Amino acid sequence: MKREDFPAPEEGFVITHFLTVRDQDRARAFYADILGGQVLLERDPCILKLANTWVILNDGGGPTPDKPEITLEAPSNPGKVSSFMNIRVADIQARYEEWSGKGAEFITPPIDRGREIRCYMRDPDGYIIEVGEATGIKAMLEG
Numbered sequence: 001m002k003r004e005d006f007p008a009p010e011e012g013f014v015i016t017h018f019l020t021v022r023d024q025d026r027a028r029a030f031y032a033d034i035l036g037g038q039v040l041l042e043r044d045p046c047i048l049k050l051a052n053t054w055v056i057l058n059d060g061g062g063p064t065p066d067k068p069e070i071t072l073e074a075p076s077n078p079g080k081v082s083s084f085m086n087i088r089v090a091d092i093q094a095r096y097e098e099w100s101g102k103g104a105e106f107i108t109p110p111i112d113r114g115r116e117i118r119c120y121m122r123d124p125d126g127y128i129i130e131v132g133e134a135t136g137i138k139a140m141l142e143g
Contacts, residue, residue: 006047007047016056018056019056019074020059020074021124023124024043024057024058025043027123027125028043028046030123031050034099034103035050037050038050046058060073060074074126078126084129085127086132088133092132093110096119096131104121105121106120107121116134118130
């Protein structure tokens with residue numbers, strides 16, 4: 001691993017996305033094998049470089065001194081979501097076919113929404129991930 005691959009800046013800051021997971025190995029396999037993430041740490045926590053960001057996968061747990069009264073847990077209701085990862089792609093149909101072929105479970109195929117073509121998939125813990133191609137937005141910016 002190269003120093004610049006790890007999310008610990010010399011100055012300023014970087015943003016990572018932390019996901020509480022039920023099984024680090026299963027979650028790591030999804031983000032590495034399907035989405036192509038580079039595994040930096042195998043577990044406790046698992047850290048992956050995913051395109052131009054990092055994803056941290058770790059078990060849930062009860063309160064700690066720095067977050068008293070807060071419990072971390074994976075989603076319990078797949079029909080309710082408060083946040084999600086958004087992946088912008090250059091060719092949504094190609095990514096949809098590639099990731100579906102590797103076992104990703106999409107909620108729907110890509111749908112043209114005017115400004116963008118998008119669809120959503122779920123990771124093994126039920127988190128949704130938006131996959132979108134900004135077709136109309138790109139045209140607006142170019143015009």
